[in-house]
Amino acid sequence: MLIKCWKGWELPERAVTDESLFRNRRALLKGIAAGPMMLSAAALAGCGEEATAEGDPASMLASLPPDPSAHLYPVKRNPAYADAGKNYPLTDEDLATSYNNFYEFGSHKNIVRAAQDLKIRPWTVVLDGEVTKEKTIDIDDLLEQMPLEERVYRHRCVETWSMVVPWSGFPLSALVKLAEPLSSAKYVRMETFKDPEMAPGQKQHWYPWPYVEGLTIEEAMNDLAFIATGIYGKPMPRQNGAPLRLAVPWKYGFKSTKSIVRFTFTSERPVSFWEELQSSEYGFWANVNPEVPHPRWSQASEKPLGGGTKIPTLLYNGYAEQVADLYKGLEGERLFM
Ligand SMILES: Nc1nc2c(c(=O)[nH]1)N[C@H]1C(S)=C(S)[C@@H](COP(=O)(O)O)O[C@H]1N2
Ligand SMILES: [Mo]
Numbered sequence: 001m002l003i004k005c006w007k008g009w010e011l012p013e014r015a016v017t018d019e020s021l022f023r024n025r026r027a028l029l030k031g032i033a034a035g036p037m038m039l040s041a042a043a044l045a046g047c048g049e050e051a052t053a054e055g056d057p058a059s060m061l062a063s064l065p066p067d068p069s070a071h072l073y074p075v076k077r078n079p080a081y082a083d084a085g086k087n088y089p090l091t092d093e094d095l096a097t098s099y100n101n102f103y104e105f106g107s108h109k110n111i112v113r114a115a116q117d118l119k120i121r122p123w124t125v126v127l128d129g130e131v132t133k134e135k136t137i138d139i140d141d142l143l144e145q146m147p148l149e150e151r152v153y154r155h156r157c158v159e160t161w162s163m164v165v166p167w168s169g170f171p172l173s174a175l176v177k178l179a180e181p182l183s184s185a186k187y188v189r190m191e192t193f194k195d196p197e198m199a200p201g202q203k204q205h206w207y208p209w210p211y212v213e214g215l216t217i218e219e220a221m222n223d224l225a226f227i228a229t230g231i232y233g234k235p236m237p238r239q240n241g242a243p244l245r246l247a248v249p250w251k252y253g254f255k256s257t258k259s260i261v262r263f264t265f266t267s268e269r270p271v272s273f274w275e276e277l278q279s280s281e282y283g284f285w286a287n288v289n290p291e292v293p294h295p296r297w298s299q300a301s302e303k304p305l306g307g308g309t310k311i312p313t314l315l316y317n318g319y320a321e322q323v324a325d326l327y328k329g330l331e332g333e334r335l336f337m
Contacts, residue, residue, distance in 0.1 A: 161303050
């Protein structure tokens, strides 16, 4: 049978969020021929450049060596951060871990296979810049030291899809305290690994690798700012940004940097990856606001992954109570871009 292999970027958005297709994808994962939906299901399952002949994605993932931090999970859910899951349905795990944005492994959403080349051990995290003393910490030592908990957060991508997922991890404030920044440090700059041999997207030289993001120290100290090391009660899958990534749910998803290797404390505002590429569309603050459109599309509503219909987008993605105060006196800034 000849099946057209769609490229990730050829996939219409509705194909990804449509429930019947999603069920079909599950059928495909279980090895059941999927009939009329086969075309797009094949695209979701890894047809195209990323596809290799090593079998279906489920068995490919099952054949990976176990994550060395697996024994730490699941962790206890923090009831103060469970509301998102009550008010909005939790995104299905299969979908949140197979529809990904991770340009290091491809500029489309179908990077699960490619991302399995991400080498997650050894992994060290550097805390440097304007700090009392520079530190380098092994990820497993860090995980042992940090107060792990689970939080259900909403995630709103600037492209207008959204999800609700249970992250495991620890407050970013705990890491800031460990770093002991000097009072001169006003920002924390977060950097993803750089290894073009491992992550072929990084061979695309027109992108300003490595991926960089930044927050003010006040934002980083806000209790909502979270370092996620797991999802759905398990260690973080590679495609979602193993072994540690940021989760700042009141900002557009691109702020939530994946696979971080360095936290640098600095008095200068970092220029982030997307800001450097296109500052007229992606700024430093990037707080969610339905009333401030992206130059090329409206931000008024969003499409939950796996859900058929759009829902209204909320100011600060629904987290205004926790974060609006951070921006008092900054009204002159482009806070929502
Ligand atoms: N290093 C890195 N981090 C990244 C990205 C990326 O391409 N590279 N994409 C961002 C974007 S745009 C989104 S929406 C989220 C997607 O996270 P998910 O794949 O876990 O849903 O990761 C963010 N973090
Ligand atoms: Mo995004």
